[in-house]
Amino acid sequence: KNEVEQSPQNLTAQEGEFITINCSYSVGISALHWLQQHPGGGIVSLFMLSSGKKKHGRLIATINIQEKHSSLHITASHPRDSAVYICAALKNSGNTPLVFGKGTRLSVIA
Amino acid sequence: EPEVTQTPSHQVTQMGQEVILRCVPISNHLYFYWYRQILGQKVEFLVSFYNNEISEKSEIFDDQFSVERPDGSNFTLKIRSTKLEDSAMYFCASSESFAGELFFGEGSRLTVL
Numbered sequence: 318k319n320e321v322e323q324s325p326q327n328l329t330a331q332e333g334e335f336i337t338i339n340c341s342y343s344v345g346i347s348a349l350h351w352l353q354q355h356p357g358g359g360i361v362s363l364f365m366l367s368s369g370k371k372k373h374g375r376l377i378a379t380i381n382i383q384e385k386h387s388s389l390h391i392t393a394s395h396p397r398d399s400a401v402y403i404c405a406a407l408k409n410s411g412n413t414p415l416v417f418g419k420g421t422r423l424s425v426i427a
Numbered sequence: 428e429p430e431v432t433q434t435p436s437h438q439v440t441q442m443g444q445e446v447i448l449r450c451v452p453i454s455n456h457l458y459f460y461w462y463r464q465i466l467g468q469k470v471e472f473l474v475s476f477y478n479n480e481i482s483e484k485s486e487i488f489d490d491q492f493s494v495e496r497p498d499g500s501n502f503t504l505k506i507r508s509t510k511l512e513d514s515a516m517y518f519c520a521s522s523e524s525f526a527g528e529l530f531f532g533e534g535s536r537l538t539v540l
Contacts, residue, residue: 358533360470365528414472415472417470419469
C-alpha cells in the first residue's frame with residue numbers, strides 16, 4: 318500500500334468550478350507539500366504545511382494531522398489550472414524523507 | 428526570482444554509457460536533492476545532500492549512482508553505466524533548510540536506448 322494516497326486520480330471540471338483534491342497518508346510526517354506539475358514536466362511547489370490552512374490566491378490547502386489527511390482546493394477554476402497536482406509527505410523517520418503520491422490529473426475545460 | 432536550473436533538458440544515451448546530469452541550486456540553499464520520475468509513474472526520492480555529503484538515499488540509489496558538488500554552485504548526478512530502466516525525468520531540488528520549501532528544477536529527461 319502506498320504511504321501517500323491521492324484522490325481522485327483524474328478530474329475534469331468546467332471553468333469556474335470549485336475543485337477539491339484529497340491526500341491521505343499513513344506515516345508520521347513533519348510537513349506535507351502540495352506540488353503542481355505542468356504538462357511539460359516541470360514541478361512547482363504550491364504549499365508546504367504542517368498544520369491548519371494556507372491560502373495563496375485561488376488556492377487553499379488544509380491539513381488535519383489527527384486524521385492524516387490534507388486537501389487542496391481551487392476556487393473559480395480556470396483552464397490554466399490544468400496540471401497534475403501532487404501531494405508529498407515529509408516523513409519524520411526512515412531513509413526516504415519525501416514520499417510522493419501518484420498525483421491527480423486536473424483538466425479544466427472552458 | 429531565484430531558480431534551480433538543470434542541464435541538459437534532454438539526453439539520449441546508449442545503454443552502458445555514463446551520464447552526468449547537472450544542477451545549479453539556488454545560491455543560499457543548503458540542502459540538495461535528486462528525484463526521479465519514470466514516465467507515467469510517481470516521483471521517487473533518490474538522494475539528499477547536505478554539508479558536502481549524502482544525508483539520505485533511497486534503495487534506488489545504488490552503486491551505479493553518485494552525486495557530487497564539485498564547486499560552490501553545481502550539484503551533479505552521475506549514472507556510471509546506464510540501463511534501459513534508468514530512462515526517466517530526473518529532477519533536482521534545493522531548500523534553505525531541512526524541512527523548508529522545495530524549489531525544483533525543470534527536470535532532465537534521460538532516454539537510454
